[in-house]
Amino acid sequence: METYDVIIIGGGPAGVSAAIYAKRKLLRTVLISKEIGGQVLLTSNIENYPGFVEKSGIRLGEYFEQQLKELGVEIVEDMVREVRKEGNSFRAICEEGREFLGKSVIATGGSSHKKLNVPGEGEFFGRGxxxxxxxxxxxxxxxxxxxxxxxxxxxxxxxxxxxxxxxxxxxxxxxxxxxxxxxxxxxxxxxxxxxxxxxxxxxxxxxxxxxxxxxxxxxxxxxxxxxxxxxxxEIGREVKADYLKGLVLTNQHGQVIVDRLQRTSCGGIFAAGEITDLPYGQAIISAGQGAVAALAVFDYLSEKKS
Ligand SMILES: Cc1cc2nc3c(=O)[nH]c(=O)nc-3n(C[C@H](O)[C@H](O)[C@H](O)COP(=O)(O)OP(=O)(O)OC[C@H]3O[C@@H](n4cnc5c(N)ncnc54)[C@H](O)[C@@H]3O)c2cc1C
The missing domain is CATH 3.50.50.60 (FAD/NAD(P)-binding domain)
Structure with missing residues (x-):
């Protein structure tokens, strides 16, 4: 089985940005996600992502995907069920049974808002x-x-x-x-x-x-x-980090604790975006953290090699 330099989990702004930076550092990269765009796909009104003036989140997701494809990033349409540490490597096991080996992992599973579950909530989402x-x-x-x-x-x-x-x-x-x-x-x-x-x-x-x-x-x-x-x-968020259970430290909200280089408590596992304990949930912030994570992975792998 091929060993990737980095396995990126999630295709939101954090995962996409991490993949762009990893690929440009010539890291063997695989990105696993059911879709590309993450939460930005849920809105038609993005007015604060620098350089993006079209507003449609679906359009932004399409641009993300186009950029990944032009760079030749390998995208696997699946969900990661579990990450296992095996010696110095990590095995990502997907829901559809496929497995991937990596020297490092960047987890960017994001989060979702908790719902009230009352009539009208879904019907008027984005319209009030x-x-x-x-x-x-x-x-x-x-x-x-x-x-x-x-x-x-x-x-x-x-x-x-x-x-x-x-x-x-x-x-x-x-x-x-x-x-x-x-x-x-x-x-x-x-x-x-x-x-x-x-x-x-x-x-x-x-x-x-x-x-x-x-x-x-x-x-x-x-x-x-x-x-x-x-x-x-605003009744809370659910963090998508189950597949890291037992591997990394989380806070009382289930958010993965990271340092300023996006390193988790487990060497070789990095995390970025709304899966982490960052205080502000915004696309540009997740993208920034994704970039930091990929650059930190590059340094981590280079140091390990030497
Ligand atoms: C309605 C709405 C409107 C918003 N408007 C704006 C706005 O105007 N401006 C702005 O900056 N931000 C906006 N945001 C917030 C912004 O979308 C988020 O901050 C941003 O998308 C977070 O990026 P992320 O990559 O950290 O996580 P996410 O966007 O949540 O992406 C997580 C990704 O991980 C994938 N994933 C999860 N679990 C797994 C798994 N087990 N295996 C593989 N993949 C997995 C998901 O499918 C998804 O692709 C809005 C959010 C919502 C919901």
Whole structure:
């Protein structure tokens, strides 16, 4: 079986960028992913990726794929089920049974937003339902919006949205917040933010776009409707790192802990993008980390050789 210099897991911005840099360092590279683009494929409105002015995430994914193909990167359409350490090498075992041996691994499986699982959430996704305030806050100018959640991500979103929107409701199903106290106070200090606790979202309603939320007061069990034009769901993320279980250290959120060269706690395994403990989830940041990971792999392999 051929031994690759590097096995890249994931085809989002981090994985694609890692593959570009690895290939240009003449590393024998394989990228394993079901699709190329990752989460950018879920949006039609990217306005903050430098040099990309077309906005469509699907288009950006197509450009990613075109660039990989022009460079001759080997792409395997599969999902990695498990990574095993075998001496100085790593074996990536895929769901469809194929196996790949590598001297190093760059894990870029990313993450996905947790869902509320209420009616209207899927129907209005991207048409009033959003998951990333940093990406979509400019759409809320002078609008009435809601943020759902009680952790730091929800409060950071509310803090930003309060600067664009006319009114921001922060809706949380518990009585207390997981977010840092200072951040909570900052958000409460915005004159246009109203915090609602012990309130759960039961439905997202609208015709073509979101018009209102059906909410339940969990203390009185009373249902009531709140008119809003946009809702941001910030109730946590699921990190796609199961295949690294037992190999690398993760934090309490399951995110892979890396240093500034994207090295994990296991020599030879690097990680980049939203699979890591990076604080900001943005395509450009994942791409930057992917580039660092590939350059660090090059140095790691060169040092091992000498
Ligand atoms: C609706 C929406 C709108 C957004 N808008 C913007 C925006 O305007 N601007 C911006 O900068 N960012 C935006 N983002 C965020 C941006 O898309 C992410 O920050 C970025 O895609 C993260 O890149 P990543 O490579 O770290 O992970 P991901 O994009 O999550 O990619 C992970 C990749 O790994 C693959 N994978 C997962 N598990 C496995 C496995 N076991 N084996 C093989 N492959 C696997 C996935 O299929 C995927 O290809 C948006 C996100 C969403 C959801």
């Amino acid at each position: 339902v959003y998951v990333c305030a940093t990406c979509d806050a400019p759409l809320t100018k002078n609008k009435t919006v809601a943020v759902v959640g009680g952790g730091n991500a929800a409060f950071q979103s509310a803090d930003l949205l309060a600067r664009y929107a006319a009114k921001v409701y922060l809706i949380h199903h518990r009585g207390e917040f997981r977010a840092d106290g200072l951040l909570v106070n900052r958000v409460k200090g915005h004159g246009n933010v109203e915090v609602m606790t012990n309130v759960a979202v039961r439905e997202i309603r609208g015709k073509d776009r979101v018009d209102s939320l059906l909410l339940e007061n969990l203390e009185s069990r009373r249902l009531f409707e709140l008119p809003v034009q946009k809702v941001f769901i």
